[in-house]
């Protein structure tokens with residue numbers, strides 16, 4: 001049982017809810033162009049570091065003829081993904097030693113995984129399992145515009161709680177997070193260095209602004225709830241015994257944000273993310 005990531009770095013709901021929004025059908029038009037895959041083919045797609053499975057779930061809707069497999073080394077993510085999306089094969093395993101034969105997948109894809117895995121193993125294993133002519137898609141979160149509603153400002157309870165926690169640097173060392181960060185220029189160069197050809201890059205812009213009327217109410221509220229669960233899970237992942245008052249403060253401010261949304265009192269807070277898609281061919 002390996003649950004180092006889900007117990008300490010990012011929880012199941014932090015990843016699942018935020019990615020469900022990031023890979024909502026509303027944004028498929030942008031991804032379809034950048035992925036450049038044949039929707040009518042019975043593609044064999046492997047998602048590397050699939051976490052709790054939200055991207056795999058979207059791929060299943062977007063490419064209904066495809067056979068999708070997700071792999072992650074975190075047991076809890078894989079158990080959750082299997083329950084949520086029974087039509088997809090989810091496997092617990094290591095991206096640096098993929099439990100698959102050579103030349104069997106048409107597509108490999110990953111979202112925010114490249115920066116955590118040593119490049120020659122990350123690209124090398126994907127290249128090994130891809131068929132000749134197969135496509136490797138690497139998705140990487142770049143810039144973020146994060147603007148909070150006043151009612152979601154950090155509370156005194158949160159300030160006090162977080163001032164007693166170790167800093168991010170400790171976490172990076174301890175759980176081996178983000179040991180291989182690369183710039184927008186370095187990722188495609190690294191892909192080419194590891195044998196991929198016809199490498200191209202592009203960017204999707206994922207605008208999550210609950211008050212914008214283009215979003216139906218369930219999606220707008222899902223944006224607020226995703227942020228709430230992310231804030232609550234971050235506190236729970238500290239495994240602190242005295243977290244009740246800070247959890248309650250966080251819940252109160254998000255309850256208020258929902259009330260304002262329902263009353264039509266606009267805050268115009270936003271989480272807008274630029275996602276880089278790097279595409280290469282074996």
Ligand SMILES: C[S@@+](CC[C@H](N)C(=O)[O-])C[C@H]1O[C@@H](n2cnc3c(N)ncnc32)[C@H](O)[C@@H]1O
Pocket residue numbers: 005010015016019048049050051052053054055071072073074077093094095096110111112113116117
């Ligand atoms: C930032 S999370 C992204 C998860 C998922 N792609 C998403 O967007 O929700 C990074 C993921 O990579 C997984 N991971 C890191 N190193 C791995 C490895 N060597 N083999 C398999 N999975 C790995 C972690 O368990 C975690 O689920």
